[in-house]
Amino acid sequence: MAFFVPLATVIAALAAWFALRRALRSVEAIREELSVVSGSRLDRRVPVPRSRDEIAKLASTTNETLDRLERSHEQQERFVADASHELRSPLASLRTGLEVALAHPGRADWQSVARRSLLDVDRLQRITSDLLQLTGDRPLSTELVDLSDVVAEEAAVHSSLGVGPRVLASVEIPAMVRGELGQLERLLRNLIDNAVRHADSIVRVRMDARDPDVVKVEVLDDGPGIPVHERERVFDRFVRLDDARARDGGGSGLGLALARDIAVRHGGTLTIEDSAAGARFVLR
The missing domain is CATH 3.30.565.10 (Histidine kinase-like ATPase, C-terminal domain)
Structure with missing residues (x-):
């Protein structure tokens, strides 16, 4: 009887060690995959173990978080591209009008140039004001x-x-x-x-x-x-x-x-x- 107690302890320890090693192997695989995730590689996902334990749940939650992060990054890129395009149009119009007027100052209708320039400035102001409003996160009064x-x-x-x-x-x-x-x-x-x-x-x-x-x-x-x-x-x-x-x-x-x-x-x-x-x- 005295022999079986230490043997059972050794077997339990070995079983625990193998289980822990297996779990840590899954954690290491998750860590390795996360280490290569970057702004240009947001499509990467961590491996989900077949086990239904907490580590598998952690991997699934991590992938869901990466999904949201990728969608947010894509939306941000589209927003920046669209905003750049919208700001470029009135800026180009403003610059062209001023350049033409300066190239022919004697023939330019400066009042008309000023009115058109003011319209472009107003449009730029509206766009930037709306952009700031959409990106702001200040608390509302009640x-x-x-x-x-x-x-x-x-x-x-x-x-x-x-x-x-x-x-x-x-x-x-x-x-x-x-x-x-x-x-x-x-x-x-x-x-x-x-x-x-x-x-x-x-x-x-x-x-x-x-x-x-x-x-x-x-x-x-x-x-x-x-x-x-x-x-x-x-x-x-x-x-x-x-x-x-x-x-x-x-x-x-x-x-x-x-x-x-x-x-x-x-x-x-x-x-x-x-x-x-x-x-x-x-x-x-």
Whole structure:
């Protein structure tokens, strides 16, 4: 009996050593694969052991994290490329106009040159401002805001211009929400600006505050509308659809992306839903 006790101990120790060695072999394989992951090699994935133990779970979680990292990296590269393209156009226009004017100073209409240059500068300012807003991560204030006032004010601003499609607002008072007034104003302004650019004759802004927990705002235009399969793409940055709703020179290409970002940061949603005519943006 005294002989079997040490033997059992040795066997248990050997079994534990082999099990640990096998586990460490899997950990070493994971470590080796992770060591070659870099910004240019984000497609690499670690091997997942056939065992269903914690190491296999760790490997699976690591691969899921690498998947998210690769997608984020691809989105960032596309965003930088698109942003560079959008900034290049007004810069090129600005430079060309100034170079032509300087090459022929006696024939240049300097007032016209200054006006065109100011338009290009305004566009650059809008793009950079929107980019900073989308990349920022500062906390929002939680003041109590009457959304009906915001809707009515933004609609009145467009109506007072006296040009382009009419903007009609139907609001319910009050519609109290918690958020940052300036950001909510920008959200509504972007939605109405987008609707005005694509409407044929009229834009309607409707608000429903009957549900005490949810305030719904709808912005509808009577333009060409947005195909169902494109309804999510329009919220991507710098996305262009077909010629019927192509982004014209008046937008930065970031307005809808920024509007959704503000809505989500306020705990809400912004979607495009079915409409009898035109596009129907629904904010909740």
